[in-house]
Amino acid sequence: MFYKALMLLALGSLSAHGASVCPATAPAGAWGLEYQVSASQSGAEPRQVQLLRRGAQTALYSPEHQMAEWWHFEDPKRPGFSRVFDQQQRRIDYYMGDLRALGVQAQQEEVESFAARHLLGQLTKQGSSPCEHAERYQGEINGVSYDLLWSPVLAAPLAIVTRKGEVERRWQADKLLGKDAVNARFATWQRYRETDFADIGDMENDPFLAKMINQGFIEHREHAVYNDQGQPLATGHSH
């Protein structure tokens, strides 16, 4: 019911687009990938999603919504999580107990790999790849066909194309972001006014939080490859 069923779509071949970003080595320090996300039948313009990495920190940022989900995996069993709102320059920090109470159980590798890591073992590695420094995987899982271009040096996908029936969706990395851009963004987010998630209920006089309280924490999960249960969309797992 919460499941916005796998909105996984179809599309033509990877190779036409597969090599716009294909690094031979991972940039030192911090880096990011900007993806164009498009759906075959939506008629909508492609949207951008950024995957930002620095050490044990990973953020998924939607330039369109100016919102980010920022994970800290310094202790992988006890991740820290922040929701970032650029327009309001606010940050909501979630601690372990908050995440558990919300039933969020994100896996570090899945977050860091843009929710694609688990696919590697289930798809078949192809002999050729459109990009010298990337591996190509193909296959079908639960009636969804996948075409995945995986960068071993980044441990992240450069492209994912999914197809189910008439419906096709594509995540295509088209820009590699350097460490300065990523560091600057993290530094900006660090300076935002932060609120503990646990404290929100006691702060209904704060207009920004009151809006969240009244509307709920509206999720924009489609910008990432997660469903609104915090699980990778592609796995199809649900309670």
Next chain:
Amino acid sequence: MEMKKLALVMATIAALGLAGCNDGDDGVAGTPGADGANGNNGTDGRDFTAVNQWYLAGQSTVAKAAESTISDPAGKAKNVILFVGDGMGVSTLTAARIFEGQQQGKSGEENRLSFETFPYSGLVKTYSSNQQTPDSAPTMSAIVTGAKTKDGMLSITDDAVRGDCASGQGHEMVSALALAEMAGMSTGVVSTARLTHATPAATYAHSVERNWEADSNMPAAAITAGCTDIASQLIDFPYGDGIEVALGGGRTYFMPNTENDPEYGSAGRRNDGRDLTSEWTSKHAGSSYVWNLDQFMSVDLATTKHLLGLFENSHMQYEADRSDDSAGEPSLAQMTSRALDMLKQNDKGYFLMVEGGRIDHAHHAGNAARALEDTVALSEAVRVAMEKAGPDTLILVTADHSHVFTIAGYPVRGNPILGLVRSVDENGEAAKTLSVDANGMPYTTLGYANGPGFGFGSSPVNMASARPDLNLYDVTDVDYRQEATVPLGSETHAGEDVAVYAMGPGAQLVTGSVEQNMLFHVMNYAADLEARAEANQP
């Protein structure tokens, strides 16, 4: 300095008309009712006492109460311990009592939380001076200063305007803890929330805004106007020789932004460069600062005169998650126990406030299991105090406000309190099937009138128009969030009365239905705090 502050509280109390007038709040008993406890048999020849244990137990309780004609004189209590369950409304107590009993393998309803065995109890009206349903700031201010105030403000009279620094200056109200320090007593503040959070903060700080926990949370204008943040007020506490024991969360509020948290690596939240933890140890001779369980347990209590423990960068873990904390955290009972070991060394007595601070947060998240576990943890802390505190100690247990938390349906006796309602059949035996709603769907005993609603997921609001089929979910899972009638991102406080329980000298004053600020006056009467503070001035 101290006398000036003391004079202030007197003036404030007098100005508010809370002292010396006979408005029924002064603890004078009304005309006694007729004795209904003689246990005589009825006139129809039936012996009601013959077999029914319910009847006998009730009769015996009333008989015992009738024998007690205590009227302790003022000042009979040497020590005061105040326990506050943040958001621990009456429905929370009932559910937690059953939860604890069922954890012990019993049916649960007959169980009693530690403080439910106290000889005196009453109901407390929790409204603030400007809201029907309050937050923790004015309610705790009322409990520890003797006067109600506006929402969001800490131990400042309600003439002030929330968030307006200048409006609060000169309107500070002295707390029971400050009076105890002035009296030469030892004092302690213990909480599972941040030590700078509203409930603990009201005992030692004055602020027109509860969110001014570190200087980085304050507008520049407020700092310029001379207001200070809450964390710094704990360290700079001007009364007596300062607070002896301060244990809780909120570490980064005491650390400069140039330093990283030892457990999480996140930066401190202070822009003023102050490292309040090292200020604590350099300010007090024989002092310690600890931030994890091992350090805490190895503190030598005989030689440590001032102990600061900050066990999380923000709130401490929920009791349900505590064992998974990477650095290790003490339980509320452990903190209470060691706090009392330190405080008891003072011949002049002590004042200790202990808060179960996260009951409130779990309720806001619509997560009853965590709220109940933290309530049981508070009960355990009270049990420690009952064992460690002597008969010269007044112990109060209360809550600042309630939550819109409900216990509904007609579940059979012993039905799992977190479970789905299974009622009784026409013979009064457990029904074979679950109770269902108008749509044929089962429902949980526990629920909320508003809040994030059903589910495990990260999307808190139940947007579905129909109720889910709870047969498909493990509703007793610690992470399960109960359903809510009105969908809100965060469940809200409730406005009904909370309970107060009392034992020890002066406990008899706790009875009936009282205003929340009356609780300060009970403590003040029982321990004669103001007179002892005055007498102890040089």
